[in-house]
Amino acid sequence: MELEPLPERPSGRYTPQHQCEGDVSLYFYQGNGMPDLGEFQGANAEALERALRHADKGCAIEAEAGAKGTARLVYEVNDDHPTLNRQLRITAGAGSDVTVYLVFEGGAAGGEVNFLHYIRAEAGAHVKIVKVQLHEGNVRHIEHRYAETAEGSSVEYVSAELGAKEAVVYYKTDLLYDESSFDSKSLYLGKDKQIVDFSYWIPMQGKKTKADVAIAGALQDEAKKAFRGTIDFLRGSKKAVGSEADTCILLSPKVHSISVPLLLCKEDDVVGNHASSAGQIDEDTLFYLMSRGFDYQGAQAIIVESHIRPVVDALGDGALAERVLQTVRERMNSQG
Secondary structure, eight states, rough: OOOOOOOOOOOOOOOOEEEEEESSEEEEEEEOOOOTTOOOOOOOOHHHHHHSSSEEEEEEEEOOOOOOEEEEEEEOSSSSEEEEEEEEEEOTTOOOEEEEEEEEEETTTTTEEEEEEEEETTTOOOOEEEEEEEEEETEEEEEEEEEEEETTTTTEEEEEEOOOSEEEEEEEEHHHHHHHHEEEEEOOOOOOOOOEEEEEEEOOSSSOOOEEEEEEEEETTTTTTEEEEEEOOOOTTTTEEEEEEEEEOOOOOTTEEEEEEEESSSSSOOOOEEEEEEEEOOOHHHHHHHHTOHHHHHHHHHHHHHHHHHHHHTTTTTHHHHHHHHHHHHHHHHTO
């Protein structure tokens, strides 16, 4: 997608808060630590090039075969570090189980996060990324997420996009080997003139592969949301199943929700599902809640919270879940 250029500024080399538990290792490196990403295009060619060639500090998380553990990283944008141009490389050995928690927060005038993920999941491995993005409204947040899966492995993302002026996330996950899977759940709450943009590209070639994409959120004020999801059933993907769903609650007549779920098929004996909906809150439901003592905004907040609750529950961390819910409530209560 096209992005307005930001002023060139050196990216800070600060080390984010980090913590590991279990049998995973974490270390930081300078420069480009990514393998050849092939035809991966990322969210934007110029931003991807900066993340590849000019990243100041990358983080590598590695798990040996059969290992199990978690890692936590907290990236903060502030006046001392207004630009973060970073990489994250995750290598999960065969049969390992790795969960990585990512929190992005803080704000600075003209701040930007340009973040490149790479995941390599070996046979039978499971990698889960839990991300909570809480930037202030003066930050542009861009993520490029690329995952490669081996036979029987799975990659799972659970994301909450609640801040930033622009939140742009691009996913590509290759399901080229049998019984590999990809699962992505995202929630968002667009406010003011915020832009939230999700793009997915999932080539499926292995037999019995699975892909499931679900996005749920709401738009306030003059916010905009775009969802583009492409599931591509390539030759060889017999008995593959792919689903994508995008549901959006419109809380203002000035918001815009664009949804383009796309299924491409070059193989028979596959199952593809897609669904997209955008609409206002049902007046009868609002009336029922208000008749029970809630004011208009409180009733709206309850409905939005119930809408995103499945994604919140999937975060798998009580403290993060509560932080997400509290942020949603504050943003809902402050709507114009």
